[in-house]
Amino acid sequence: MSFKCLTFIFFFSIVNALNAQVTLELGAEKDNSIFSENLSKSNGAGPSIFVGRIARGATFRRGLVKFDLSSLPANAEIETIELNLSVFMSARNTITKHRFDIHRLINDWGEANSSGSGGGAAAQTNDATWGSNFYNNSNWTNLGGDFEASISASDSVFFSQAGHTASWSSIGMIADLNYWRKNPSSNFGWVLIGDESLDSSAKAFFSKEAASFYEPFKPKLKITYSLPSDRTIVLNEVNPNKKWIEMYNADSVSKDISSYTLVNGADTSTISGGNISVLNGSLMLDSAAYVVLKWPNIDESVGELALFNADTSSGDLIDYVQYGSGNQSLANKAVTAGVWDSAATFKASISDSTKSYSLTTGQSFSNGAASNSTHWLTQSETPTYVNNPCLSYLVLQGSLVEADYFASDSIQLSGILSPSKNILIDAGKAVHLNPGLLIESGNVFGVKIGGCPE
Secondary structure, three states: OOOOOOOOOOOOOOOOOOOOEEEEEEEOOEEEEEEOOOOOEEOOOOOEEEEEEOOOOOOEEEEEEEOOOOOOOOOOEEEEEEEEEEEEEEHHHOOOOEEEEEEEEOOOOOOOOOOOEOOEEEOOOOOOOOOEEEOOOEEOOOOOOOEOOOOOEEEEEOOOOOOEEEEEOOHHHHHHHHHHHHOHHHOOOEEEEEOOOOOOOOEEEEOOOOOHHHHHHOOEEEEEEEOOOOOOEEEEEEEOOOOEEEEEEOOOOOEEOOOOEEEEOOEEEEOOOOOOEEEEOOOEEOOOOEEEEEOOOOOOOOEEEEEEOOOOOOOOEEEEEEEOOOOOOOHHHHHHHOOOOOOOOOEOOOOOOOEEEEEOOOOOOOOOOOOOHHHEEEEEOOOOOOOOOOEEEEEEEEEEOOOEEEEEEEEEEEEEEEEOOOEEEEEOOEEEEOOOOEEOOOOOEEEEEOOOOO
16 A cells, blocks of 8 residues: 555535435545556556556556445445546547446555656555566466456546546446445456557546645545335245245344235236235235245246335335346346346246245345345245255145145144145155144145155
8 A cells, every 4th residue: 555645535425315315435545557568667656547558559558446345334225336537648648539448356456655657667565567466476367457357337538638537337337346345355446448459548547646636536436325225025935937936024023015016027016916926924924934925927937026115116126036047127226226246147047847046045134135146046946934945844834835845854734734736745754743733625735754855
């Protein structure tokens, strides 16, 4: 880090009474420039960030910038994000627009005391250079920096004597931000890369070390977010083949979910209305309880399922899963809400009707955290229970979803049992018929002593 001046982090909040949006503005935690023609040049404490190709042929500069996200609330739902860098110099003073891309860095880097002009200065220990992420200590895996090949955002940047602030904003940047929030130790910031195919396309931006007079022009990251009103009801399991959905209440109190809304592409239905039916459980969902719904509209192989805590116009998107292919109709909104990692991320289609999309076994959502894509897997269906395909002990009562029920030890049948067709109850040691058990007529189900499948 630089020892010549302090790193300032400015932030303020603007609350919109209508949608409870908050705007957070951050100054850069660190920034630097690296130079392709000299593996021992840097600009860690310099007042400028240099990016692009200069006039001497294949000679490039790249900028590095990172922001501290610790002041962003853990449950914030990101609405928009904007990176602002102010241009004060252009190669040969050209006013031509040139493309500048940002990529998410995948390796850490340093900022030390080097300070120079457009050609950089001698790197100090732990400075980032074209060859080293920490000079005299470690090297990049790839010359010019280690970063994701996919572009997070692009902007056409020009130079004007009157000043110009370049802005980058995209759903890809929101995905980067959400990734860093879940993996704080992987927040290495972005690398800024100009159009390296064109001579004289380089630009200079004010860095965080610019004189205090230039404070408004220093790097800024503006994040607009809202806080969720309810994130405790989660989609727990989805079986597209059998058209059923399992939901779980992670709150400490009961929740009435009858007014919640499910969306599957162009199809929308309030849970208590339309053609959604309850297969097991209650819409007055007890704490730590499950409910299984059937919705014929669910596409079997390619689609999405979005859960809103009211109608889609006034409610928050509180959970989401997409399968078969990415970029479904609400994928970007789910990324913005922080309940899905990337609009292009999806679970592969499943054709076996005994398989489900399920939250990871043992995953706890007691804090109301969203079940994003990293928490989902494909496994044997486990309706009405935590997604472990083989618990040691089960109690079955009420309506039973069409499925196979396994336990390594025993299964108890209790209360009024209304089985659907094609039900298999398979216990490792015993099946107990509790006193008062009433099995309604009309359907047949199988009972087996064998236990969990291999």
